[in-house]
Amino acid sequence: xxxxxxxxxxxxxxxxxxxxxxxxxxxxxxxxxxxxxxxxxxxxxxxxxxxxxxxxxxxxxxxxxxxxxxxxxxxxxxxxxxxxxxxxxxxxxxxxxxxxxxxxxxxxxxxxxxxxxxxxxxxxxxxxxxxxxxxxxxxxxxxxxxxxxxxxxxxxxxxxxxxxx
Amino acid sequence: xxxxxxxxxxxxxxxxxxxxxxxxxxxxxxxxxxxxxxxxxxxxxxxxxxxxxxxxxxxxxxxxxxxxxxxxxxxxxxxxxxxxxxxxxxxxxxxxxxxxxxxxxxxxxxxxxxxxxxxxxxxxxxxxxxxxxxxxxxxxxxxxxxxxxxxxxxxxxxxxxxxxxxxxxxxxxxxxxxxxxxxxxxxxxxxxxxxxxxxxxxxxxxxxxxxxxxxxxxxxxxxxxxxxxxxxxxxxxxxxxxxxxxxxxxxxxxxxxxxxxxxxxxxxxxxxxxxxxxxxxxxxxxxxxxxxxxxxxxxxxxxxxxxxxxxxxxxxxxxxxxxxxxxxxxxxxxxxxxxxxxxxxxxxxxxxxxxxxxxxxxxxxxxxxxxxxxxxxxxxxxxxxxxxxxxxxxxxxxxxxxxxxxxxxxxxxxxxxxxxxxxxxxxxxxxxxxxxxxxxxxxxxxxxxxxxxxxxxxxxxxxxxxxxxxxxxxxxxxxxxxxxxxxxxxxxxxxxxxxxxxxxxxxxxxxxxxxxxxxxxxxxxxxxxxxxxxxxxxxxxxxxxxxxxxxxxxxxxxxxxxxxxxxxxxxxxxxxxxxxxxxxxxxxxxxxxx
Numbered sequence: 013x014x015x016x017x018x019x020x021x022x023x024x025x026x027x028x029x030x031x032x033x034x035x036x037x038x039x040x041x042x043x044x045x046x047x048x049x050x051x052x053x054x055x056x057x058x059x060x061x062x063x064x065x066x067x068x069x070x071x072x073x074x075x076x077x078x079x080x081x082x083x084x085x086x087x088x089x090x091x092x093x094x095x096x097x098x099x100x101x102x103x104x105x106x107x108x109x110x111x112x113x114x115x116x117x118x119x120x121x122x123x124x125x126x127x128x129x130x131x132x133x134x135x136x137x138x139x140x141x142x143x144x145x146x147x148x149x150x151x152x153x154x155x156x157x158x159x160x161x162x163x164x165x166x167x168x169x170x171x172x173x174x175x176x177x
Numbered sequence: 178x179x180x181x182x183x184x185x186x187x188x189x190x191x192x193x194x195x196x197x198x199x200x201x202x203x204x205x206x207x208x209x210x211x212x213x214x215x216x217x218x219x220x221x222x223x224x225x226x227x228x229x230x231x232x233x234x235x236x237x238x239x240x241x242x243x244x245x246x247x248x249x250x251x252x253x254x255x256x257x258x259x260x261x262x263x264x265x266x267x268x269x270x271x272x273x274x275x276x277x278x279x280x281x282x283x284x285x286x287x288x289x290x291x292x293x294x295x296x297x298x299x300x301x302x303x304x305x306x307x308x309x310x311x312x313x314x315x316x317x318x319x320x321x322x323x324x325x326x327x328x329x330x331x332x333x334x335x336x337x338x339x340x341x342x343x344x345x346x347x348x349x350x351x352x353x354x355x356x357x358x359x360x361x362x363x364x365x366x367x368x369x370x371x372x373x374x375x376x377x378x379x380x381x382x383x384x385x386x387x388x389x390x391x392x393x394x395x396x397x398x399x400x401x402x403x404x405x406x407x408x409x410x411x412x413x414x415x416x417x418x419x420x421x422x423x424x425x426x427x428x429x430x431x432x433x434x435x436x437x438x439x440x441x442x443x444x445x446x447x448x449x450x451x452x453x454x455x456x457x458x459x460x461x462x463x464x465x466x467x468x469x470x471x472x473x474x475x476x477x478x479x480x481x482x483x484x485x486x487x488x489x490x491x492x493x494x495x496x497x498x499x500x501x502x503x504x505x506x507x508x509x510x511x512x513x514x515x516x517x518x519x520x521x522x523x524x525x526x527x528x529x530x531x532x533x534x535x536x537x538x539x540x541x542x543x544x545x546x547x548x549x550x551x552x553x554x555x556x557x558x559x560x561x562x563x564x565x566x567x568x569x570x571x572x573x574x575x576x577x578x579x580x581x582x583x584x585x586x587x588x589x590x591x592x593x594x595x596x597x598x599x600x601x602x603x604x605x606x607x608x609x610x611x612x613x614x615x616x617x618x619x620x621x622x623x624x625x626x627x628x629x630x631x632x633x634x635x636x637x638x639x640x641x642x643x644x645x646x647x648x649x650x651x652x653x654x655x656x657x658x659x660x661x662x663x664x665x666x667x668x669x670x671x672x673x674x675x676x677x678x679x680x681x682x683x684x685x686x687x688x689x690x691x692x693x694x695x696x697x698x699x700x701x702x703x704x705x706x707x708x709x710x711x712x713x714x715x716x717x718x719x720x721x722x723x724x725x726x727x728x729x730x731x732x733x734x735x736x737x738x739x740x741x742x743x744x745x746x747x748x749x750x751x752x753x754x755x756x757x758x759x760x761x762x763x764x765x766x767x768x769x770x771x
Contacts (some may be wrong), residue, residue, distance in 0.1 A: 017441055103416075
């Protein structure tokens with residue numbers, strides 16, 4: 013509901029605006045965020061494969077997939093910072109009217125969720141290496157994985173509505 | 178669901194401070210909520226003082242906190258006072274008392290669970306709430322004063338332009354943090370009710386209290402995040418220089434939109450008023466039945482009415498924004514939906530009246546408060562029709578009439594409902610009996626004066642007095658309302674003084690009250706029939722198997738067989754398996770005793 017409210021806010025602002033993006037603001041890059049979308053999707057896939065492996069009792073495979081997911085998640089954050097730096101340098105800042113506010117506000121709140129999810133995945137990874145998970149407590153890995161998929165789905169919406177439309 | 182019995186912690190810090198026991202967390206919420214109720218009430222007294230004797234020194238409190246002006250309230254102080262009064266009462270007084278305290282206490286006990294589904298999450302919920310409470314206190318101590326943009330925190334008033342200083346920022350953050358706490362609690366309640374009902378506790382055997390609290394939890398989880406996002410965006414505007422709600426000359430390029438905040442706020446805000454009243458509806462529905470010694474009239478109707486209100490509450494928020502230049506067609510839609518929500522509310526109301534109709538009323542303190550709640554809620558509900566209708570709202574919008582209306586429903590009804598619950602469950606919470614005579618004085622003082630206070634506000638508003646005016650009498654057309662306001666203030670002061678009786682009673686009863694029996698009210702729900710007062714750490718030694726609903730009263734055959742007028746939710750009852758000969762009347766307590 014929180015992201016729902018944010019998208020509602022964005023839609024409201026955009027439908028009231030005479031021109032969107034407003035004249036004079038720099039164009040947002042598309043290539044790098046597109047790569048980043050793929051990175052996050054891959055990360056989601058990795059954790060799904062990890063859960064699948066654990067279901068079959070392959071605990072080492074779980075750890076490996078978790079490691080891949082965490083690495084991809086971290087890559088996403090790094091690339092996101094690069095995107096912010098480029099856009100900032102091009103002249104779009106949070107105080108550049110509603111457009112800048114929406115761009116930085118939405119992506120930053122999403123990045124905060126990615127960071128939180130990443131911390132949880134790292135924690136799960138450590139516990140996985142310690143051998144805490146078996147095919148009998150898959151739920152403990154499934155729940156963080158579900159959160160990770162959610163963060164991913166929100167990002168796809170964000171990528172489409174902020175960069176493409 | 179299989180529930181293990183965990184060993185009880187022995188160390189003080191794990192038992193009473195960072196406890197995961199829902200009964201302890203309930204008491205933590207109760208105490209914090211009552212403290213904030215006192216604080217919010219004191220702020221209300223200061224507002225009433227200002228309207229009775231504008232610009233004169235406030236006795237006692239003025240000397241303590243407003244010494245720079247010799248005790249008088251200045252306009253900026255005044256705006257802070259009414260802002261903080263509203264926010265504190267809603268988020269830090271009613272919410273923790275009704276949902277934090279009684280939600281936590283009643284849900285597991287009434288459905289026959291050993292604790293919440295996520296006990297640790299429950300603890301985090303309280304401590305997140307505690308952090309938000311600290312932010313509220315910080316807001317008072319910050320330079321340039323506490324938040325002052327009204328409880329609704331509308332921009333542009335609440336942006337750095339309208340409210341510079343950290344007071345408003347702290348409150349935006351406090352709202353966000355208390356929202357996090359509420360969501361954690363809400364998820365816990367929802368899962369607990371779905372997964373942890375005792376065997377045989379079907380949905381339609383649950384007490385109405387649990388229904389009310391459960392529906393509240395759903396609304397909380399759905400709509401508090403919307404408020405959270407509004408508060409977060411406001412905080413970003415204030416701290417990071419974004420322009421979500423800032424428009425016009427302050428922004429170079431195409432700016433944000435202050436109206437968006439109103440939308441986000443009321444998408445949450447209207448469900449919120451039902452969040453504050455649904456638990457009370459449930460509690461009162463049960464208590465009226467318990468003390469009228471009759472089954473709750475049309476129990477399923479009450480349940481479906483509460484569900485209908487829960488659903489409709491999500492689609493009526495626009496009636497807070499009739500005067501914002503909304504398209505007339507949209508306004509009409511919201512008007513229709515708003516008036517539609519009064520239908521289930523009336524179903525509940527008629528069910529309450531039918532429950533007490535021809536009952537053997539036991540006018541004990543919880544029952545008195547429940548009846549008082551029915552009265553003020555009826556009055557508040559009727560006054561709301563004039564605000565839901567656009568044509569009359571144009572005149573009454575932003576007057577004291579609105580203040581009187583929402584105080585009757587949200588404040589008076591929630592307040593009396595909370596005390597009904599408090600007097601009712603106090604013996605179970607603390608294992609002590611409260612002084613009933615002091616309780617009765619507390620009730621009569623509360624109900625009479627609370628009606629006078631908010632009734633006075635209705636009249637003042639109908640006469641055209643705008644809400645939130647620092648000194649209303651500087652306007653000629655309101656000047657003649659000074660005596661009315663003064664008398665309303667006298668009633669408010671009397672209401673405040675009446676609460677001292679409760680404070681004395683509450684503390685005295687905890688310290689040296691008479692020991693409570695297991696089931697002092699002679700009612701049928703699990704927490705009274707199958708738990709000691711106070712309950713043991715894991716609530717139930719053996720999780721009982723439920724065979725009937727919560728309101729099994731006034732069956733003559735039961736009276737003949739058991740010598741009492743109710744059946745608890747577990748015992749076999751009449752003609753069921755294992756029936757003894759009619760001479761051997763089972764000892765009532767023996768059935769429930771562990």
